[in-house]
Amino acid sequence: MSDIVGGCLCGNIRYRCDEEPMMVGVCHCKNCQKQTSTSFSVLVAVPKGSLKIEGALSTYNDQGSSGQAVMRKFCGQCGSPIMSDVEAIPNMDFLKAGTLDDTSWLKPEVQFWCDSAQSWLKLDDAIAQIAQNPPME
Numbered sequence: 413m414s415d416i417v418g419g420c421l422c423g424n425i426r427y428r429c430d431e432e433p434m435m436v437g438v439c440h441c442k443n444c445q446k447q448t449s450t451s452f453s454v455l456v457a458v459p460k461g462s463l464k465i466e467g468a469l470s471t472y473n474d475q476g477s478s479g480q481a482v483m484r485k486f487c488g489q490c491g492s493p494i495m496s497d498v499e500a501i502p503n504m505d506f507l508k509a510g511t512l513d514d515t516s517w518l519k520p521e522v523q524f525w526c527d528s529a530q531s532w533l534k535l536d537d538a539i540a541q542i543a544q545n546p547p548m549e
């Protein structure tokens with residue numbers, strides 16, 4: 413059982429999820445680089461609505477490449493990105509895995525937006541690489 417428990421840097425936001433993750437992935441898109449101010453997001457996809465969140469999240473209404481909404485939710489006090497609600501993928505919420513209390517179980521299975529990965533980064537060939545977004549059904 414994966415331990416999906418975590419929170420922001422200042423402790424204002426705490427969350428837990430009792431469901432198993434649907435996917436663990438890495439996103440190299442430019443917007444994730446900007447929002448996290450680092451090289452990529454590590455994302456744990458959980459069933460929509462399964463996150464139990466304490467504390468009030470702030471939201472930045474971003475847009476995906478499709479033009480659909482990406483609601484990036486973060487702690488308004490310390491700025492930690494917590495999760496994204498992606499209109500194009502209505503059955504999942506995407507947790508920013510850097511905020512997990514225990515990250516030891518994380519094993520990303522896929523990387524998105526490898527086209528915009530930072531040039532110094534050596535992408536792990538053992539993890540599937542997708543140039544841009546995953547194809548959506």
Ligand SMILES: [Zn+2]
Nearest residue numbers: 420422487490
């Ligand atoms: Zn905070």
Ligand SMILES: [Zn+2]
Nearest residue numbers: 439440441444
């Ligand atoms: Zn991204």
